[in-house]
């Protein structure tokens with residue numbers, strides 16, 4: 001399952017690393033790509049292991065807002 005998440009508040013490389021790391025650490029996540037310029041995060045994950053809400057929560061725990 002591929003999902004693109006819109007995230008608000010990512011402004012620099014540290015933000016990018018924080019979001020990337022938080023998602024990549026979740027069991028069931030295959031790949032993460034963070035696009036700072038557009039605020040989009042592409043995540044490939046296993047639907048049997050994770051839900052979109054799990055992804056959203058992991059991002060929000062880092063202090064960023066999820067738009068969709």
Ligand SMILES: [Cu+2]
Pocket residue numbers: 010011012013014015016
């Ligand atoms: Cu930053």
